[in-house]
Amino acid sequence: MPKADELSPAHWAYLGDALYEVYVREQLVREPAYRNTGELHREAIKYVRAEAQARIVSYLTPRLTAEEQELIRKGRNQKCGHIPTHTNAVTYRYSTAWESLLGYLYLTGRKERMTELMAAGFAHLKAELGKTAPSAGAKPEAAPQEGETWK
Known part of the structure; x- marks a missing residue:
């Protein structure tokens, strides 16, 4: 396998996307609140969609x-x-940036740091969702438009 620096950020993101998805799924499976895979899937989407990942970047x-x-x-x-x-x-x-960071850390053997960041991001989103859990059908927080940044 090529070294991380020989790959593009797109390659890092490709790997980071899968790593973060597995991390989120593992965290959710450990929680007894979810009775079936449909519930798990709906909950996972709240953590892995682009808007959520962009909020992690803003926070971290x-x-x-x-x-x-x-x-x-x-x-x-x-x-x-x-x-x-x-x-x-x-x-x-911004979501691609998050995935790129995770992929790069993984490829350079810094899995402990990668896991630390994923845990911090997941905990941040979990706290956010706990405080402002939208009702079914509610629209997610508005994302920044071109030229704007997350606050």
Whole structure:
């Protein structure tokens, strides 16, 4: 396998996407509140959708090392082929940045730090969702538009 620095941030994000998805699913499976896979899936979406990942980046960025912030920047600036219709370009770029950071940390053997960041991001979202859990059918928090940033 090539070294992490020989791969693009898109490759890091591809791997990071899978790593974060598995982390979220594992956390949810450990909770006895979810009786079936349908409930697990609906709950997982709250944590892995682009808007949630972008909020993690906003929350964690001040707590990241300079190197990690640079990896976020590289991931955010990575050109992507298409942006899903359910989000906007800014949100999608920040979610890609999160996935890139996780993938890079994994590829460079810093799995403990990767897990620490995933745990912090997951806990932040869990607290957010606990305080402001939207009712069924409620629209998620508005994502920033092109040229705006997360507050």
